[in-house]
Amino acid sequence: xxxxxxxxxxxxxxxxxxxxxxxxxxxxxxxxxxxxxxxxxxxxxxxxxxxxxxxxxxxxxxxxxxxxxxxxxxxxxxxxxxxxxxxxxxxxxxxxxxxxxxxxxxxxxxxxxxxxxxxxxxxxxxxxxxxxxxxxxxxxxxxxxxxxxxxxxxxxxxxxxxxxxxxxxxxxxxxxxxxxxxxxxxxxxxxxxxxxxxxxxxxxxxxxxxxxxxxxxxxxxxxxxxxxxxxxxx
Ligand SMILES: [Zn+2]
Numbered sequence: 001x002x003x004x005x006x007x008x009x010x011x012x013x014x015x016x017x018x019x020x021x022x023x024x025x026x027x028x029x030x031x032x033x034x035x036x037x038x039x040x041x042x043x044x045x046x047x048x049x050x051x052x053x054x055x056x057x058x059x060x061x062x063x064x065x066x067x068x069x070x071x072x073x074x075x076x077x078x079x080x081x082x083x084x085x086x087x088x089x090x091x092x093x094x095x096x097x098x099x100x101x102x103x104x105x106x107x108x109x110x111x112x113x114x115x116x117x118x119x120x121x122x123x124x125x126x127x128x129x130x131x132x133x134x135x136x137x138x139x140x141x142x143x144x145x146x147x148x149x150x151x152x153x154x155x156x157x158x159x160x161x162x163x164x165x166x167x168x169x170x171x172x173x174x175x176x177x178x179x180x181x182x183x184x185x186x187x188x189x190x191x192x193x194x195x196x197x198x199x200x201x202x203x204x205x206x207x208x209x210x211x212x213x214x215x216x217x218x219x220x221x222x223x224x225x226x227x228x229x230x231x232x233x234x
Contacts, residue, residue, distance in 0.1 A: 005034070005048060008056045010063075016044050027051055032062055067218045068170045071225040074101060074115060075170045083224050085111040094118050115224060116149070122169030123147050130180045131162050134203050140187035151219065153179045156186035167219050175217070178210035 001016040013033040018040070025038035025047040034055060038044040048055070068075045073082050081101040088104035092114045095102045103111040128145040135142045143160040155163045162183045168176045181204035189196035200207045 005055075007052055007059065010056075010059060012055065012059055014048075016041065027055070029058055029062055032059070034059075064216055065218045066216050067220070067222070068167050069115075069220065069222045069224055071222065074119075074224060076101075077170075078172050083111075083115070092117075112223060116166070116221075119169055120147060120149075120166040123164065123166050126169055126176060127164040127180060130177070131164070131184055134181055134184040135187060137203060138184070138188055138199060140184065142184070142187065149221070153214070153219070154183040156183045156190070158190055160187055162187075165219060167221075171214075171217065174206070175210055175214055178204050178207055178214065181207065182211075 001018075003014050003016065004011050005014055006012075015030075015033055015035045017035060017037045019037055020039050022037070022039050025036065025043050027037075027047060028035050034048075036044045036047060038047060066075065070080075073080050075081075079099070081096065081099060083101050083103060085103045085105065085108055087106065089106060090104075092103070092105040092110055094104070094114055101115075103114050105111040105114050124147050127147055131142050131145045141160060142162055144162070146161065146163045147166050148163050149166045150163075151165075152163075153165050153168065157163075162180075164180065164183065168179055171179075181200055185196055185199040185203060188199050197207070204210065
C-alpha cells in the first residue's frame with residue numbers, strides 16, 4: 001500500500017508491506033521512498049512515529065546524495081547530462097548535444113553498455129598518467145594501474161598495484177585528483193595513519209574538504225532510463 005508522511009516539512013513517499021506473521025516491524029529506504037514492513041497498519045503508524053528522527057536524518061542524507069548513474073541522466077564533471085538513446089544499427093557511438101548525451105546503439109542494453117564503455121575509456125585516459133605523475137612527486141613507483149568496475153573508489157596493494165573505479169571520470173576533476181592522490185599515498189603508507197594523511201596532503205592540499213565532498217557521491221550502477229524509441233531496461 002502506497003502513501004506518504006510529513007516529516008520536518010518534507011513529504012516522504014511510503015510503502016507499507018503487511019506481514020501479519022512478523023513480530024517486529026522494520027524500516028528501510030528504497031531510494032527516496034520509505035518502506036515499512038509491519039504486521040498491521042496500527043503497528044506501522046507506531047513504528048513511524050517512534051523513529052521520526054531516524055527517518056528525517058536518513059531522508060536528508062538520501063536527498064543530498066549525488067548519483068553518478070541516475071534514471072534518465074548521468075553525471076559528468078559538474079554537469080548532469082540527460083541521456084537519450086537513438087536506435088542505430090552500426091557501431092555504437094556516443095555524442096554530446098547541448099545538455100544531452102546521445103547514445104547511438106542497437107537497443108537499450110547496448111546503450112547501457114555504451115555508457116560503461118565511454119566512462120571506462122575516459123577513466124583509462126586519466127588515471128594511469130595521473131597516478132604515475134603523483135607517484136613521481138613522492139619518489140614512489142606504481143607497478144600497475146587497473147581500472148575496474150566495483151563499489152570502492154580505489155585501492156592499493158602492498159605490491160604497488162593501484163586499482164581505480166572505472167567511473168571516476170564522471171566526477172569533478174578535483175575529486176578524481178583526491179582519489180588518485182589517496183591511492184598513490186598508500187604506496188608510502190599502507191594504512192590511514194597521520195603519516196599517511198600528510199603524504200596525501202602533499203599531493204592534494206585540499207584533501208580534507210574533498211574527502212568530505214566525496215561522501216555525497218553514489219557510484220552504484222543503476223539502469224539509466226532511456227526514454228522513448230525503445231523498451232527500457234528493467
Ligand atoms: Zn585508503
